[in-house]
Amino acid sequence: MTQQRSNAAQETVDRVRLALGQSTAPQGRPGSGPAPGGRREFDFTTLPEYEILKIWRAVGDITKIGNPFYRLHDGRAGNTTSIDGRTVANFSSYDYLGLNGPPDIAAAAKDAIDRFGTSVSASRLSAGERQVHRDLEAALARLSGTEDAIAFVSGHGTNVSVIGELLGPEDLIVADAVIHNSIVEGAKLSGAKRILCPHNDLDAMERALRLNRARYRRALIVVEGLYGMDGDVPDLAGLIKLKRRYNAWLMVDEAHATGALGHTGRGIAEEQDVDPTEVEIWMGTLSKTLAAAGGYVAGSRALIELIKYTSPGFVFSVGLSPPVAAAATAAVDVMMREPWRAAALRRNGLALLTKARAHGLDTGLSIGASVVPVIVGNSPQTVMLSERLLERGFNVVPAVFPGVAENQARLRFFVTSEHTPEQIDAVIEAVAEELPKIRSSSSFVSTIAGR
Numbered sequence: 001m002t003q004q005r006s007n008a009a010q011e012t013v014d015r016v017r018l019a020l021g022q023s024t025a026p027q028g029r030p031g032s033g034p035a036p037g038g039r040r041e042f043d044f045t046t047l048p049e050y051e052i053l054k055i056w057r058a059v060g061d062i063t064k065i066g067n068p069f070y071r072l073h074d075g076r077a078g079n080t081t082s083i084d085g086r087t088v089a090n091f092s093s094y095d096y097l098g099l100n101g102p103p104d105i106a107a108a109a110k111d112a113i114d115r116f117g118t119s120v121s122a123s124r125l126s127a128g129e130r131q132v133h134r135d136l137e138a139a140l141a142r143l144s145g146t147e148d149a150i151a152f153v154s155g156h157g158t159n160v161s162v163i164g165e166l167l168g169p170e171d172l173i174v175a176d177a178v179i180h181n182s183i184v185e186g187a188k189l190s191g192a193k194r195i196l197c198p199h200n201d202l203d204a205m206e207r208a209l210r211l212n213r214a215r216y217r218r219a220l221i222v223v224e225g226l227y228g229m230d231g232d233v234p235d236l237a238g239l240i241k242l243k244r245r246y247n248a249w250l251m252v253d254e255a256h257a258t259g260a261l262g263h264t265g266r267g268i269a270e271e272q273d274v275d276p277t278e279v280e281i282w283m284g285t286l287s288k289t290l291a292a293a294g295g296y297v298a299g300s301r302a303l304i305e306l307i308k309y310t311s312p313g314f315v316f317s318v319g320l321s322p323p324v325a326a327a328a329t330a331a332v333d334v335m336m337r338e339p340w341r342a343a344a345l346r347r348n349g350l351a352l353l354t355k356a357r358a359h360g361l362d363t364g365l366s367i368g369a370s371v372v373p374v375i376v377g378n379s380p381q382t383v384m385l386s387e388r389l390l391e392r393g394f395n396v397v398p399a400v401f402p403g404v405a406e407n408q409a410r411l412r413f414f415v416t417s418e419h420t421p422e423q424i425d426a427v428i429e430a431v432a433e434e435l436p437k438i439r440s441s442s443s444f445v446s447t448i449a450g451r
């Protein structure tokens, strides 16, 4: 996988060099030779990975395309945001229900600072717990419909640490091919046999389990409740049948589903009317709908107790900062009390999807909830489109190679309950106008992309 990635990266470098009229310089690629003077190995700028960054920067300079990543925002980013002092409509916020701002949520965070300070300084195991931690975990268990829950300081770290610890080399992990990086990293850490199945293909998962299950101790099936790249959903009842048949655990990552699915925003189980206790491991983030930072697992009391005493990312890492825990707890309360927010998000998601499709844009598999991609199929063109949209007053960050396959490069629209019909209409009109222009004019960019 790493070798494949670095070959693909080297090919990209070579293509860019050709397009820039440079030799592909097979003699002594950066980072590959001995160090003159013996110091080169300490210089990170000689690594091939760094060379790629430099070349993309040069391409950006020549084509006058700005870097679409790490844009500096001047304040809170909601359905609008200010970038360089200019207010634009924002489709790159995960604040799906507009909870990063209501005064009662901010007040809960401020009260927690007054009472407990900004940090608990160490792992809860040794530094002890604060009531804000217990309140949050009770709220997350209620939200998830499970016996208990446990909150970590990072969503990514939650997946890495929980999967990495629960599974081992004698186990099997069957996951969807487009599953989030944090799950892939956790699976790698575990050392378990890993099988990635084509996206949302239950038959392929069944085959993988049928052919392999008997040779392994534990088996885990992992899916997302709403896929962050494609905006579609799995068949939860079908997965439950599968895990029962093959005696596997089922884990569902609700990062993009919380707030977006189900009439009160409780996620895929509410959306598809499935008993949540049928899923062994619910995972979610506090960073998106819940307007904070961190991750959580919800499930049986025994699972949570096990994680509390064995998961390195929990045992050996600091407890959640009090204002963060308090903000997430308040966000759960507001979300449950105000179901109009989830309804508004769905209305907006569907409106954006319908409008994009009406313009013949490729929205892939999206059901029109929190995530709607517009697939461009060429990374440089996608970056150019993002740039043109910014010029026209819309912030939409691209997802490009190597984050996705080159022919799947896309703009991802994150829809929130706060977007207005005018913002949705205007951004899709702008995409429909700019994309054909970019496609017909970008010969330099096409060379880079190998087209």
Ligand SMILES: Cc1ncc(COP(=O)(O)O)c(C=O)c1O
Pocket (backbone or CB within 6 Å): 154, 155, 156, 157, 159, 180, 182, 224, 228, 253, 255, 256, 285, 286, 287, 288, 293, 294, 295
């Ligand atoms: C599906 C999924 N799981 C986990 C994470 C990690 O969550 P966090 O950003 O809160 O660390 C993300 C982040 O985007 C995600 O999309």
